[in-house]
Amino acid sequence: xxxxxxxxxxxxxxxxxxxxxxxxxxxxxxxxxxxxxxxxxxxxxxxxxxxxxxxxxxxxxxxxxxxxxxxxxxxxxxxxxxxxxxxxxxxxxxxxxxxxxxxxxxxxxxxxxxxxxxxxxxxxxxxxxxxxxxxxxxxxxxxxxxxxxxxxxxxxxxxxxxxxxxxxxxxxxxxxxxxxxxxxxxxxxxxxxxxxxxxxxxxxxxxxxxxxxxxxxxxxxxxxxxxxxxxxxxxxxxxxxxxxxxxxxxxxxxxxxxxxxxxxxxxxxxxxxxxxxxxxxxxxxxxxxxxxxxxxxxxxxxxxxxxxxxxxxxxxxxxxxxxxxxxxxxxxxxxxxxxxxxxxxxxxxxxxxxxxxxxxxxxxxxxxx
Numbered sequence: 577x578x579x580x581x582x583x584x585x586x587x588x589x590x591x592x593x594x595x596x597x598x599x600x601x602x603x604x605x606x607x608x609x610x611x612x613x614x615x616x617x618x619x620x621x622x623x624x625x626x627x628x629x630x631x632x633x634x635x636x637x638x639x640x641x642x643x644x645x646x647x648x649x650x651x652x653x654x655x656x657x658x659x660x661x662x663x664x665x666x667x668x669x670x671x672x673x674x675x676x677x678x679x680x681x682x683x684x685x686x687x688x689x690x691x692x693x694x695x696x697x698x699x700x701x702x703x704x705x706x707x708x709x710x711x712x713x714x715x716x717x718x719x720x721x722x723x724x725x726x727x728x729x730x731x732x733x734x735x736x737x738x739x740x741x742x743x744x745x746x747x748x749x750x751x752x753x754x755x756x757x758x759x760x761x762x763x764x765x766x767x768x769x770x771x772x773x774x775x776x777x778x779x780x781x782x783x784x785x786x787x788x789x790x791x792x793x794x795x796x797x798x799x800x801x802x803x804x805x806x807x808x809x810x811x812x813x814x815x816x817x818x819x820x821x822x823x824x825x826x827x828x829x830x831x832x833x834x835x836x837x838x839x840x841x842x843x844x845x846x847x848x849x850x851x852x853x854x855x856x857x858x859x860x861x862x863x864x865x866x867x868x869x870x871x872x873x874x875x876x877x878x879x880x881x882x883x884x885x886x887x888x889x890x891x892x893x894x895x896x897x898x899x900x901x902x903x904x905x906x907x908x909x910x911x912x913x914x915x916x917x918x919x920x921x922x923x924x925x926x927x928x929x930x931x932x933x934x935x936x937x938x939x940x941x942x943x944x945x
Contacts, residue, residue: 621718768921794885800880814873828919
């Protein structure tokens with residue numbers, strides 16, 4: 577049985593496959609009375625949806641959320657959680673399963689095909705990646721979009737941007753002074769969220785270049801959260817890093833994560849990497865934030881900042897080497913279908929969504945302990 581659940585206080589389960597009639601999410605433990613704006617949620621889902629711009633797959637899906645249980649409609653048009661099990665689905669209407677006929681027994685390089693076939697046998701559905709497809713991030717965005725609204729009502733905000741495509745880098749957040757001003761700037765550039773527009777233009781040109789070459793390109797995403805209280809999380813195995821990382825690695829194509837300075841900490845001395853404490857109007861802060869807002873697995877009250885690395889989309893249009901798993905002979909594979917030349921752009925709202933889910937779950941620790 578596939579493991580598709582997450583959460584300590586709010587348990588979520590995602591189901592369905594890329595070419596199934598619907599994909600969905602079920603959640604237990606969501607608080608009753610939490611209201612959200614449906615039009616805002618729809619706009620958030622469209623940032624991830626396929627076929628929205630020249631830099632993503634041409635597959636088009638409406639990604640309209642349909643609530644089967646756990647949600648009531650208020651008089652003002654807002655929706656509200658009613659305390660029952662939350663169950664929502666998204667219909668899939670633009671599948672082309674015939675594109676995958678030639679990969680039935682020939683695993684696609686860097687996809688889950690080979691490992692999934694070895695674990696689950698020949699019955700596993702690999703059309704469009706099946707349950708291993710990035711399409712399964714849509715229901716995560718559905719719940720994550722609700723959590724983003726709920727966090728904002730508590731004075732907590734989350735935002736992410738493309739920090740690099742290939743070797744082209746955007747400006748980075750200042751770890752100690754990330755601000756709502758930067759978050760507002762990214763919101764105004766939601767179609768291609770970068771802090772530096774010149775870097776963004778260079779990224780666009782690179783994506784077009786690799787698309788024309790039948791190839792793909794990877795990149796990184798930087799995410800931050802403001803307004804978190806100090807003391808959320810636990811040490812060792814239940815820390816903030818642990819719980820964010822677990823759900824972040826549920827996002828297809830994520831290969832690495834680092835918090836604060838991350839791997840750069842290994843290049844520094846303690847005197848350079850330590851974050852000295854100071855007072856700011858009676859509030860204890862740190863002068864720097866190399867720790868990324870986390871100390872001993874717990875939030876420090878400083879901005880929470882982390883970065884993830886996304887691999888290049890493995891579906892490329894160049895001929896590749898593979899193996900026919902029936903005849904056990906080497907073969908050449910040319911992938912058909914509709915694919916993103918760079919998945920990073922559509923993954924930005926997904927990282928925001930899963931971060932919001934993790935933080936909402938962490939906040940429930942405090943209220944239930």
